[in-house]
Amino acid sequence: MSGAASAIQAGCHQEIVKLDGVSFSYDSQSILQGVSFTIMERDFVGLIGSNGAGKTTLLRMIVGLARPQKGSVTLFGTPAGQFKDWNLIGYVPQRSHFNPLFPATVREVVLSGLYGRKKLFRRLSREDVERCEDALAALKIEDLGNKRIGALSGGQQQRVFLARALINNPKLLILDEPLTGIDIETQHNFFQMIQHMHQRHNITFLMVSHDMDMVRSYLGEEPKEKVGKLSFYVRHSHDLEDCRGTDLLHSLRKEG
Incomplete structure (x- = not known):
């Protein structure tokens, strides 16, 4: 077990993400300038910002797809450049980044969440199939498992992408505009579902959203911090029950 995995099992209220003076530019255009923020275990963080504010760039740094030109990103107490335990992070991308003609079934898409950087070419085990x-x-x-992902509604697709992100029982779940492109009732149901997960289970959330009303309804009217064009809304872990080490998927399945 690596240092990051050991640290997160040691107890509640660990630092999950720490941004320290993070800056990034494309060509000569500054996208992020001196962003510092810390996400603690079981926090729910809503990241709000206009187009071009740097939300996507910040997410790319957290999931290891980009590095800051200045400052540092630390994940589970480990510098991002040395971080290896990517299974601790689940990621739900924007639906607009998905090709609806992609020839895969729901089950295949969910299983692809297991194809991490170390698992890409190995065979699936019985445990993988059970997960x-x-x-x-x-x-x-479960009734959609054999259907093509492109044949589903927007709300159904979002549940598939969430299942894919959860299959490794992550400790940090990142959602990039998860409410975009689905109807109001489905948005409400989806947001209620992730609120329930946050309140009952040991998982930390970072959600990018343009829906201010829905974010404020759960995270409060005022951001905890503003950095440039970015606003961080937070519901802290100390507002919830003590964290528990139960397996998220097994628990959710039992809850029905």
Whole structure:
């Protein structure tokens, strides 16, 4: 077990993400300038900002797809450049980045969440298949397993992408505009579901959203911090029950 994985199992209220003076520019245009912020275990953070504010760039740094030109990013107490435990981070991308003609079934998309940097070319085990079935059941999409992902509604697709992100039982879940492109009722149901996960389970959330009303309804009217064009809204872990080490998918499936 690596240092990051050991640290996160040691107890509650660990630092999950620490941004320290992060700056980034494309060509000569400054995108992020001196961003410092810390996300603690079981916090729910809403990241709000206009187009071009640097939200996507910041997410790319956290998931290891970009590095700051100044400052540092630390994940689970480990500098991002040395971080290896990517299974601790689940990521739900924007639906606009998904090709609806992609020839894969729901089950295949969810299983692809196991194809990490170390697992890409290995065969799936029985445990992997069981994890997939747990994920499908937990998100109430087991009846869609053999359907093509492109044939589903927007709300159904979001549940599939969430199941894919949860299959490794992550400790940090990043959602990039998860409410975009789905109807109001589906948005409400989806947001209620992730609120429930946050309140009942040991998981930390970072969600990018343009829906101010929905973010404020759960995270409060005022941001905890503003940095440039970015606003960080936070519901802290100390508002919740003590964290527990139970397996998220098994627990969600039992809850029905």
